[in-house]
Amino acid sequence: MNDPLKESMRASLEAARKKEYASLIEETKEPVPLAKNVLLAFVVGGAICLLGQVFYVLLTMAGLADKTCVTLSLLILIFLGSVLTGLGYYDRLGKIAGAGSIVPISGFANSVVAPALEWRTEGIVAGLAAKLFTLAGPVIVFGVTGSALLGLIKYIWLALTGGAL
Amino acid sequence: MWLDFFWAFVIGGGLCALAQVAMDKTPFFVSSAHILVAVVLFGEVLGFFGLYHHLIRLAGMGAAVPLCGFGNSLIEGVFAAMGRDGLLGVLTGGLSAGAAGLDAVIIIGFFSAIFLKPKG
Known part of the structure; x- marks a missing residue:
């Protein structure tokens, strides 16, 4: 059971894993309490959905079919998420809101645009378009x-x- | 109408809060790709049991905007296509149901990444 070689291998593996983990979370060094994170996710996520509902109601007032209104509202949120990512604001929101900005469809748009922007310098085809699908x-x-x-x-x-x- | 706004906020926010709890309580690092995949699969499973459309009926965009709504529309698309094409619907239904959102994300995302510059 207590094979020293196995033990040392396990320990070094653990150390390597911890090092990798530390490098991954370098942005979030300060541990933020769970309750605050969850509340922020709730408020920001809820606000984005509320905005979607506002678009939906405005579109139904224009007399469009129910399904069309849902799709168009989602498209507006996708547009806003993409443009705000392109201008650099959405990632700032993401640092505060966590899942509240990731889970709504605008966060999906963000996950498409952010890596594409980052790799734009590698070219439109091999950089931008290829990295569009990273997330x-x-x-x-x-x-x-x-x-x-x-x-x-x-x-x-x-x-x-x-x-x- | 005002009640619809309330439920859109509460259910939409609640789904995001749930994802945040899952993110923080998972012992290993959870990237946004992990959380998005989990949320989509969550929506698919709820859609599979026919539960998600109740959530949409209650919360409207509060259930459609979070990405579990995308998962639900994939599975509903598969079921609808199976009704038309039989077994082949398993392959044809999903992406055609999610096409509007997916195409929009790709096209708008592409042009945003080309033409915009992050500030700061």
């Missing part, structure tokens, strides 16, 4: 794979129980 890639991969697997599960379930699609 959006995983979301699309897991989103598509997850929905396909869940669809397949439903298909098999209905085939076994004799239900209709």
Whole structure:
């Protein structure tokens, strides 16, 4: 059990992992209390959704179909998220709001624009366009794979129980 | 209408707060990619059991704006396409349902990254 070689290997692995971790969180050195983080996420995230609801209500007043209003409101938020990222304001908001600015769709737009901006100097094709999917890639991969697997599960379930699609 | 605003704020904020708790309570470092993936999958699972549209009916944009709404529209798209095309719908439904948002993110994101300069 207490093999000294194994122990030292484990210890050095642990040290390496801690070092990597420390370098990853260098931006957030100061530990912020959970309650404050959660409250900020709630308020900022809620405010972005409220803004979306305001756009939605204004669009329904213009007499558009319900689904169109939802999509258009999301598009406005995507536009705002992209432009504010491009101007450098959204990342500042992200430092305060955490998940409150990441989880709304404007945060998804931010995750697309931010790495693209950063790699623009490497060229439009190999830099900007390639890095556009640094963060959006995983979301699309897991989103598509997850929905396909869940669809397949439903298909098999209905085939076994004799239900209709 | 005012109640709709209230629920949009509370449910939308609540989903973000939930994600923040998950972020802070996870023992290892959680990047924004991790949190976005988790939120999308969360929305897909709720959509799979037919629960997410209740949340949308209550909170409107409060449930549509957080990225779990994107996950839900993927899974609803898959189910709708399965109703039309059978098993092939598993592959055709997801991205076509999320196409408007996804295309907008790519196109607007592309031009924002080209033309804008961060200040400071």
